[in-house]
Amino acid sequence: MFNFIKQFITKLTEDRYFYLKFRLILFNTFFAIIPLMIVVTITYFWIYEIVHDEFKNNLRWQMEETRHSLEFFISERKSALKFIVSSYPQEYFSDEKKFFQLFSNFKREFEGIIDMGIINSNGIQTLYVGPYQLKGKDYSQTEWFKEMTLKSDYVTDVFLGYRKIPHFSIIIKKEMPSGGDFWLLRVSINMDILQKLISNLEIGSQDDVFLINKQLILQTNSKYFGNALEPLKLNIIIERESDRIKIYDVELNKKQAYIAYTSIRETPWILLTTICSKPYAKIPTFFTKEVTMISLLSIAIIFFVITTSINNLVNRVRKADHEREIAIANAEHADKLASIGRLAAGVAHEINNPLAIINEKAGLMKDLLEYGDPSQNKEKFLQLVSSIQDSVTRCKTITHRLLSFSKRIDKAREEFNINEAIQEVVGFIEKEIHNKGINIVYEFQEDLPKITTDKGQLQQVLLNIINNAVDAVDIGGTIEIMTRLSDKNHIKISIKDNGHGIPKDKLKHIFEPFYTTKKKGTGLGLYISYGIIKKLGGDITVQSEEGKGTIFTIEIPVYPEVEEIK
Amino acid sequence: MSKAKVLIIDDEFELVSTLTERLNLRGYDATGVTKYSDAVKFLNEIPDVVILDIGLPDMDGLEVLKKIKEINSSIQVIMLSGYGDNEKINKSLMHGAFDYLIKPVDIEDLVSKIESAKIKKEDIK
Numbered sequence: 001m002f003n004f005i006k007q008f009i010t011k012l013t014e015d016r017y018f019y020l021k022f023r024l025i026l027f028n029t030f031f032a033i034i035p036l037m038i039v040v041t042i043t044y045f046w047i048y049e050i051v052h053d054e055f056k057n058n059l060r061w062q063m064e065e066t067r068h069s070l071e072f073f074i075s076e077r078k079s080a081l082k083f084i085v086s087s088y089p090q091e092y093f094s095d096e097k098k099f100f101q102l103f104s105n106f107k108r109e110f111e112g113i114i115d116m117g118i119i120n121s122n123g124i125q126t127l128y129v130g131p132y133q134l135k136g137k138d139y140s141q142t143e144w145f146k147e148m149t150l151k152s153d154y155v156t157d158v159f160l161g162y163r164k165i166p167h168f169s170i171i172i173k174k175e176m177p178s179g180g181d182f183w184l185l186r187v188s189i190n191m192d193i194l195q196k197l198i199s200n201l202e203i204g205s206q207d208d209v210f211l212i213n214k215q216l217i218l219q220t221n222s223k224y225f226g227n228a229l230e231p232l233k234l235n236i237i238i239e240r241e242s243d244r245i246k247i248y249d250v251e252l253n254k255k256q257a258y259i260a261y262t263s264i265r266e267t268p269w270i271l272l273t274t275i276c277s278k279p280y281a282k283i284p285t286f287f288t289k290e291v292t293m294i295s296l297l298s299i300a301i302i303f304f305v306i307t308t309s310i311n312n313l314v315n316r317v318r319k320a321d322h323e324r325e326i327a328i329a330n331a332e333h334a335d336k337l338a339s340i341g342r343l344a345a346g347v348a349h350e351i352n353n354p355l356a357i358i359n360e361k362a363g364l365m366k367d368l369l370e371y372g373d374p375s376q377n378k379e380k381f382l383q384l385v386s387s388i389q390d391s392v393t394r395c396k397t398i399t400h401r402l403l404s405f406s407k408r409i410d411k412a413r414e415e416f417n418i419n420e421a422i423q424e425v426v427g428f429i430e431k432e433i434h435n436k437g438i439n440i441v442y443e444f445q446e447d448l449p450k451i452t453t454d455k456g457q458l459q460q461v462l463l464n465i466i467n468n469a470v471d472a473v474d475i476g477g478t479i480e481i482m483t484r485l486s487d488k489n490h491i492k493i494s495i496k497d498n499g500h501g502i503p504k505d506k507l508k509h510i511f512e513p514f515y516t517t518k519k520k521g522t523g524l525g526l527y528i529s530y531g532i533i534k535k536l537g538g539d540i541t542v543q544s545e546e547g548k549g550t551i552f553t554i555e556i557p558v559y560p561e562v563e564e565i566k
Numbered sequence: 567m568s569k570a571k572v573l574i575i576d577d578e579f580e581l582v583s584t585l586t587e588r589l590n591l592r593g594y595d596a597t598g599v600t601k602y603s604d605a606v607k608f609l610n611e612i613p614d615v616v617i618l619d620i621g622l623p624d625m626d627g628l629e630v631l632k633k634i635k636e637i638n639s640s641i642q643v644i645m646l647s648g649y650g651d652n653e654k655i656n657k658s659l660m661h662g663a664f665d666y667l668i669k670p671v672d673i674e675d676l677v678s679k680i681e682s683a684k685i686k687k688e689d690i691k
Contacts, residue, residue: 353578353648355669355670356669359669360584360585360670363673367588367592367673390580435626
């Protein structure tokens with residue numbers, strides 16, 4: 001594994017196509033996955049929201065159901081009792097036997113009834129049927145009795161009362177027709193019936209449902225917040241008169257939870273549910289699984305498609321690069337041939353001059369032999385021969401220079417003095433410079449270190465730039481060639497001419513291939529020069545002002561760190 | 567018919583002096599100069615034939631040819647070229663040069679060209 005990674009990294013840093021491929025694949029895959037991620041995230045939240053709402057609706061609906069059944073339970077008993085009170089003759093409520101019969105009938109029809117009693121307007125229980133001995137008890141001080149002076153019926157909170165068992169009562173008032181007097185029919189119902197009614201609400205094991213009254217006293221047993229008649233151990237604020245179902249997001253024991261409540265009409269109760277389990281979380285989990293599978297599959301497909309296409313693309317780029325390299329190599333070769341041709345023409349021209357002299361001198365010697373007396377012309381002959389020898393020396397210099405140049409084409413690196421190399425280059429085009437009357441000014445730093453690089457290639461560049469300068473200046477122009485040590489390891493060569501300069505819009509194109517302003521140029525000279533200087537680890541820059549001249553600056557390392565120049 | 571009056575203009579002093587001497591040996595009235603500025607004086611004397619190097623230091627050979635033709639269009643100019651620069655040769659022929667020779671020249675060729683040029687000049691007269 002480690003070896004594989006090491007191999008991968010080596011390949012990444014060394015093979016630029018592999019690096020390009022790797023980067024493109026990573027980049028493209030990343031951006032292709034982003035929309036997928038966005039869709040998945042949005043869908044997740046969307047579905048979460050839907051499930052959430054669905055759950056809330058379900059809870060609301062169940063609360064509604066439970067509230068209805070509670071309300072129905074109470075109102076059914078209330079109306080039955082009202083019916084009894086208003087339609088049964090008075091003796092049923094004063095005669096103990098008849099009252100017992102009434103109670104038995106009622107108990108048979110209505111579930112949960114414990115006992116029944118009649119309380120007179122003084123709060124004394126005058127009649128009682130049931131399992132306890134509550135006849136004669138005084139209720140005049142109770143809350144409900146006080147309320148009954150104003151109301152016609154009443155449902156009490158759950159309370160213990162005399163019998164010490166949690167229960168609640170329904171009380172119906174009977175107004176006597178003769179002036180202001182009344183009596184009350186009181187029916188007690190066990191709290192258990194309420195417990196049973198609310199347990200119809202379907203809830204999970206961590207959830208709770210119970211009744212409280214408006215003073216937040218529990219009316220039924222709660223799983224987590226205390227037993228009936230204890231104060232609610234839950235810190236909430238409840239809007240008391242609320243017909244609608246309220247659902248709140250809350251935090252219970254540092255967990256996300258819901259509290260839903262609603263008051264039960266015509267009773268003092270409020271139905272309250274707490275939901276701590278997360279039934280709504282189940283569907284998103286399921287969804288996550290499915291979507292993760294689909295996403296992974298999509299990513300795999302995206303990766304495959306991108307890898308294939310990028311592979312194709314990079315291979316094409318590699319092929320194009322290769323073809324371009326061949327084209328440039330051919331162009332470079334052509335340029336080299338062109339400069340050799342130019343050089344050859346110059347050399348031929350330069351050699352023809354001394355040859356012409358030799359020809360004439362020899363011809364004159366022949367003439368003298370033919371036309372005059374040879375013995376009288378000894379001095380003359382010696383002069384002519386020495387002239388011939390001078391011309392031969394001139395030819396020799398030229399041929400030697402050419403030979404040294406052609407030899408150097410094969411030699412990659414050598415140590416040489418840059419100033420001498422520049423003078424040699426200028427020597428090649430001496431004739432042209434001379435003919436145009438160009439003034440060459442050397443501003444050489446004398447103590448430059450010897451430079452180690454490809455002399456032939458550097459000279460090819462210098463020849464190119466000096467040739468351009470010669471073309472740029474008018475007759476009698478000036479070319480300044482300056483050398484300086486710019487820092488410890490770099491030599492700067494500036495070639496400045498006072499020619500017509502390069503317009504700004506053309507200046508940025510001059511190093512591009514096939515760009516030329518000359519009638520006969522190939523547009524490759526500066527392009528190749530740039531390539532050569534870069535290859536030698538240097539840099540080439542140009543400054544030019546139209547009408548004032550151009551400065552080419554070449555910076556070249558004294559000891560290039562470049563790989564072996566081919 | 568008298569021998570031709572010849573003016574040689576070439577920047578190589580050695581060449582000019584030797585060639586002048588050789589032509590003089592053959593009976594021509596030859597003069598040699600190395601610069602156009604020196605040639606003006608002799609041109610005003612109307613030589614029959616001028617032998618002119620295409621590459622001169624102070625003025626391009628073509629320009630010199632035009633100047634000569636301005637002074638007297640009957641003067642015949644034989645161009646002398648260091649190497650076969652066809653463009654320049656063609657241009658000079660178009661501008662009225664009599665002929666051209668490529669260095670190094672054969673003296674017999676030069677003499678015969680001078681003779682022909684002299685005849686041509688006589689004809690124009």
